Amino acid sequence: MPARTVAVASASGLHARPAKLFVQEAARLGVPVRIRVGDGKAVPANSMLGVLSLGAVHGTEVTLESDAPDAEEALDALAGLLSRDLDAEEALDA
Amino acid sequence: MPDEVVPAAGAPEPPAAGSATPGAGPAPGGSTGVGVSPAPGGFTGLGVSPGRAAGPVMRMAGPPVLPAARPVADAGAEIAVVGKALEAVAADLRHRSAAARDRTSGGSGGDGPGKTGGSGADGPGKTGGSGGDDAAEILDALAMMADDPMLREEAEQGVRDGLDAAHALDAAFNRHREALAALGGYLGERAADLDDLKHRAVADALGVPMPGLPSPGHPYVLVAEDLSPADTAGLGADVLALVTEKGGPTSHTAILARGRGLPAVVACAGITELPDGTYISVNGVSGEIAVGVTVAEAARILEEESRERARLAATSGPGRTADGHPVKLLLNIGSAADLRPGAEGVGLFRTEFLFLDRKQAPSFEEQVAAYAEVFRQAEQVVVRTLDAGTDKPLPFLGLPPEHNPALGIRGLRVDRLLPEVLDTQLDAIAEAARATGADAWVMAPMVTTRAEAADFARRARARGIGRVGVMVEVPAAALQADRLLAEVDFLSIGTNDLSQYTFAADRQHPGLADLLDPAQPALLRLVGACAQAGRAAGKPVGVCGEAAGDPVLAPVLAGLGVTSLSMAPVCVPAVRDALARHTLEECWERARTATA
Numbered sequence: 001m002p003a004r005t006v007a008v009a010s011a012s013g014l015h016a017r018p019a020k021l022f023v024q025e026a027a028r029l030g031v032p033v034r035i036r037v038g039d040g041k042a043v044p045a046n047s048m049l050g051v052l053s054l055g056a057v058h059g060t061e062v063t064l065e066s067d068a069p070d071a072e073e074a075l076d077a078l079a080g081l082l083s084r085d086l087d088a089e090e091a092l093d094a
Numbered sequence: 095m096p097d098e099v100v101p102a103a104g105a106p107e108p109p110a111a112g113s114a115t116p117g118a119g120p121a122p123g124g125s126t127g128v129g130v131s132p133a134p135g136g137f138t139g140l141g142v143s144p145g146r147a148a149g150p151v152m153r154m155a156g157p158p159v160l161p162a163a164r165p166v167a168d169a170g171a172e173i174a175v176v177g178k179a180l181e182a183v184a185a186d187l188r189h190r191s192a193a194a195r196d197r198t199s200g201g202s203g204g205d206g207p208g209k210t211g212g213s214g215a216d217g218p219g220k221t222g223g224s225g226g227d228d229a230a231e232i233l234d235a236l237a238m239m240a241d242d243p244m245l246r247e248e249a250e251q252g253v254r255d256g257l258d259a260a261h262a263l264d265a266a267f268n269r270h271r272e273a274l275a276a277l278g279g280y281l282g283e284r285a286a287d288l289d290d291l292k293h294r295a296v297a298d299a300l301g302v303p304m305p306g307l308p309s310p311g312h313p314y315v316l317v318a319e320d321l322s323p324a325d326t327a328g329l330g331a332d333v334l335a336l337v338t339e340k341g342g343p344t345s346h347t348a349i350l351a352r353g354r355g356l357p358a359v360v361a362c363a364g365i366t367e368l369p370d371g372t373y374i375s376v377n378g379v380s381g382e383i384a385v386g387v388t389v390a391e392a393a394r395i396l397e398e399e400s401r402e403r404a405r406l407a408a409t410s411g412p413g414r415t416a417d418g419h420p421v422k423l424l425l426n427i428g429s430a431a432d433l434r435p436g437a438e439g440v441g442l443f444r445t446e447f448l449f450l451d452r453k454q455a456p457s458f459e460e461q462v463a464a465y466a467e468v469f470r471q472a473e474q475v476v477v478r479t480l481d482a483g484t485d486k487p488l489p490f491l492g493l494p495p496e497h498n499p500a501l502g503i504r505g506l507r508v509d510r511l512l513p514e515v516l517d518t519q520l521d522a523i524a525e526a527a528r529a530t531g532a533d534a535w536v537m538a539p540m541v542t543t544r545a546e547a548a549d550f551a552r553r554a555r556a557r558g559i560g561r562v563g564v565m566v567e568v569p570a571a572a573l574q575a576d577r578l579l580a581e582v583d584f585l586s587i588g589t590n591d592l593s594q595y596t597f598a599a600d601r602q603h604p605g606l607a608d609l610l611d612p613a614q615p616a617l618l619r620l621v622g623a624c625a626q627a628g629r630a631a632g633k634p635v636g637v638c639g640e641a642a643g644d645p646v647l648a649p650v651l652a653g654l655g656v657t658s659l660s661m662a663p664v665c666v667p668a669v670r671d672a673l674a675r676h677t678l679e680e681c682w683e684r685a686r687t688a689t690a
Contacts, residue, residue, distance in 0.1 A: 015281065020235050047244040048235070049270045052284065055277045057453075 002072055003065040004079040011087040013057035018086040023048045025081055031074035033066040045078060139362025140607050141381035142343050143351035144645055144668050146399045147315065147335035148375035148392035151368050152308040154318035154325065157293040158300055163261050166253060175259035176249045179298035183291055184240040186304065190328040191233035233328055239284075240291050245270060259299040267292035279489065290322060308370075315374055317365055320604065326350045334396070335359075335376040337383060339366050342607035343590075343640055351378075352643060355403075355664045359383060361607035379646055406667035412438050413659065413670055415652060419678040422658035423666050424476070426638060430467040434663035439474035439533075441586065441660025442638040445519070449480060452490045455515055461522035462529070469532035476586065476638075476660075477523050478565065479516055481539040483508050491515075500594065500601075505540020505567075506550065517553070524557035535561035537586055542568045547581040565638075567591035572620040575627035575635075582633075585624055586660070589639025593617055612641030618654065618689045625655030636660055645672035652678070653685030 010018035026033055026045035035051065036042035037060060043050030045064065056062055062082065064075050166172050239245070245266050252262030267288055275285040290306075297304045307325055308314065313332045318325070320340040326347070333356065341347045341360035351358030357378030365383065368374065375384045375395050387395070413423040424441025427433055433440070448456045448464055456464075468475055482488045483504025484496040491512065496502040509516045520536065527534035538550045541564035554562040563584035566572050572592065575585060589612050594601045596617055599609040612618075621637065628635030636658035641647050643665030649672060651659060659669060676684070 016235070017231065020231075020238060023238060044244060047242050048238040049242045049274075049288075050244050052281055053270070053273045053277070055281065 001065050001067045002075055003063055004075045005061055005063045006079045006082045008056050008058060008060050008062060009083050009085045011058055011085055013060065014051060014054060014062070014082070019048065019051050021086055022078065022081055023051055026074075026078060029074040029077060031066060031068050031071050033064055033068075033071065033074055033078060035062055035064050037062055136385050137362050137365050137383040139337065139359040139365070139381045139383065140343060140611060141358075141377060141379045142341075142348035142360050142640075143336075143356060143358035143378045144665075145335075145355065145357035145378045145403070146376065146395055147357045147378075148387050148395040149313050149315050149334045149373065150310075150370070151317050151372045151374055152310055152314040152370050153366060153368075154307060154316065154321075155297070155303040155305045156319060157305050158297040158302050160260060160264055160296060161300070164258050166256060166258050169253050172253045172259045172262075173250050175299050176253060176262060177246065179259065179263060179295045180240055180246055180249070182298045182304070183294045184237045186294070186306070187233050187237035187240060190307070190330075191230045191237065193330055194229040194233060194328060229328060236287055236291060239288065240295065242270075260296050263295045263299055264292060267295070286322070315376060317368065319366055321347045321350070329354070329356075335378065337362050337365050337374075337376060339363060340604035342601070342604065342610045343612060348640070352640075352662050352664060357399075361604075379644075406671050409667050409670050409674070410436065411670070413673050415649075415673050415676055415678045415681060417677040417679075419652070419681075421648075421652045421656065421673055422636070423670055424474075424636070424638075424658050424660035425472075425663050425666070426660050427468070427663075429464070430471055432663065433468070433471050434666075437663070437666050439476075440468065440472045441476050441636055441642075441658055443468055443475050443477045445478060445480055446482060446486070446488075449482065449488050449490070452488065454490050455518065458518055458522050458525075461519060462526045465523055465526035465534075466530050469526055469530040469534060472532075474533045474535070476535040476537055476563070476636075479506070479519050479523075479536065479538050480508070481505050483540075505565075506538045506546060507540060520554055520557050520559065524554075524559050527559065533561075534559065535563060535584065537563040537565055537584070539565045539588070540567055540591075541565060541578070542570050544574055544577045544581060547578045551582050566620075566624055567595065569596050569620065572624055575624040576630065579627055579631040579633050584634045584636070585628060587621055587624055587635070587637045587639065587656075589617065589621070589637060589641040592620060592639070596620060612639065612644065612647060613650075613688065615689050617641075618650065618685070621651065621656065622654040622685065622689060625657075628657065629655050634658060643669060645669050648672040649676040649681045650684045650688045652676075653681030653683070654689075 008014050012018060014022065023046055033045040034042035035045045035054065037054050037056055042065065043053065045051065054062065064078050066075060248269065249262045249266040252265050253259060257265065271285045271288045274281045274288060294304045294306055307328055313334050315335045315337060316333045317337050320338050336347055336351050336356055336358040338347050338360045339362060347358060347360055357376050359376055359378060359381050362383060368385065372385060373387045373389065373392055375387045375392065413421040422438045424439050425434065425437045426442040427440055428444045428447045448461060465477065482491060484493050484499035484502045485504045487493065491508060493503055503511065523534060523536055536554050536559050541547050541550065547564045550564065551562045561583045563582050563586055564578055565586050565588045566575065567588040571578060578585065590601060593610045593612060597609040599606040601610065625635045634657040637651055637656050638660035642659040643661030645668040648659060648669045652673060661669060
């Protein structure tokens with residue numbers, strides 16, 4: 001199954017605003033992607049509650065996976081999002 | 095609305111803001127108690143945010159009561175109810191989020207309580223500002239939780255397993271709540287948000303009014319048991335005033351109301367029994383609620399209030415009594431973003447914001463930059479060193495939980511375990527002061543003994559910080575004020591904690607608001623003792639608790655000999671005005687009456 005493993009780059013971890021942006025993007029892409037920490041339980045990437053429950057902090061390695069036929073692009077997009085510091089980008093926006 | 099909403103005639107005219115006398119008001123410490131009304135034609139609570147307003151009551155519904163489970167005949171219909179409930183909750187939150195963004199872009203920004211709104215003058219605050227964008231962010235995140243596909247799937251599965259819609263929703267929310275609560279910290283706090291969403295969804299499924307803010311389409315006085323941060327984040331411009339059955343002077347409601355400049359009365363027993371649509375007037379100074387004002391009277395009160403606000407907004411200059419005795423008007427801030435013009439400096443710069451949500455202490459360089467940003471913009475700044483501990487846990491401190499955090503390792507006491515935190519902070523304050531040439535003062539929170547004051551002063555002075563003080567929040571410190579002033583250059587009285595420790599009453603306790611009233615004579619006598627010690631030593635003694643922003647107490651505190659008042663920026667004009675209306679001699683008289 002296609003997968004990407006990436007460390008969460010946002011300073012506040014996969015909480016708050018970074019989690020919101022990630023889940024929104026997953027929902028927008030519309031491809032069923034799941035996310036997990038290590039060998040933990042995988043949750044749908046479009047589930048805010050699921051993503052929060054991972055408890056991923058700055059530096060946590062998370063794995064994105066999908067068996068949908070056209071998943072590669074979506075996985076790249078979501079992995080790219082996680083590897084950026086979304087908190088810092090918020091500061092620039094403000 | 096026509097005049098027929100007005101049953102009780104002859105509503106007593108509440109005294110105008112600023113003319114109430116402490117002691118004659120809602121019984122600070124007196125035997126009449128707080129909120130034992132309804133008195134004929136009205137109620138009395140604790141006025142916590144100045145100003146007057148009048149209009150129809152709208153109550154915020156409480157959480158729905160889950161009835162006994164019922165058998166499900168048509169699972170398909172029940173699943174539709176689940177979906178509709180979740181969609182309704184999400185749609186409501188999105189609607190409120192859009193409204194919050196509109197408010198910000200409408201140019202009414204700058205009215206948020208700042209980033210440290212959580213727990214009064216001393217709190218590192220967890221709830222963020224109520225500036226429109228912050229509020230919208232919170233509401234968006236909540237909407238996404240209500241919309242969550244996992245949650246919905248689980249609730250639907252619950253129905254397929256035989257639960258009715260309300261119970262299926264309840265169970266699904268509870269499962270996620272437990273998962274988040276188990277993670278603790280920031281996510282543990284989101285668990286409470288999930289309860290709020292659950293109540294809304296269950297109410298919709300049951301067909302009862304959704305708890306949360308009403309949106310009647312006209313201005314109203316919001317009446318509630320108490321207000322949660324989620325409620326207050328969505329507070330719209332159509333709210334005229336807040337009245338709550340519970341809460342105290344340092345409650346979330348009080349702090350939010352002062353930040354927004356909304357009149358507010360808390361600890362008002364019986365108020366939630368008023369039917370929606372009843373016209374009432376609210377006096378946020380005296381705590382009086384008159385029931386049965388006419389529509390015309392309500393309009394007149396609002397007009398008078400807006401004239402009064404315009405008049406106050408036009409005042410300027412330093413704090414002075416009518417005969418020119420100076421009382422400095424200073425600001426309580428959490429960062430440079432909270433600074434506003436019109437005051438004479440910063441009397442309380444809370445530094446907690448730098449340390450929140452951190453796994454490691456912020457670096458020396460980061461601290462220098464944050465302090466310098468404030469120093470460059472204000473003439474005189476009193477920096478309070480980190481005020482955290484087991485009462486306000488910060489991850490990087492790594493303190494073990496305590497049985498009684500308010501009486502444990504907090505404030506300066508953290509220094510007993512982690513002296514390097516204070517050393518680095520003092521280094522950074524000294525460096526920022528040097529770099530900007532600012533008049534930087536520094537003070538420590540939760541100082542209890544002369545030896546603690548002496549040690550703090552030695553370490554601050556060794557770094558070249560010119561003015562060193564301590565906060566008086568513990569009765570032991572107030573009783574030793576003269577001894578502390580032998581070691582330091584000034585005192586700053588934190589009335590919120592000083593109340594809590596003097597009256598043995600938890601600051602957040604909803605049922606002890608009368609004990610936490612800053613007009614309590616015993617509290618004022620401790621303030622007076624500190625001020626007297628300051629006069630004898632020729633050193634300044636200020637007040638930086640919530641009491642300092644109360645226009646009724648301002649002349650009292652001036653009469654007790656307090657030399658500065660430090661408050662939320664929104665409180666400055668009314669306090670300036672209250673001081674200017676009294677001569678020093680009148681202030682003395684008020685102080686005598688208030689401590690009698």
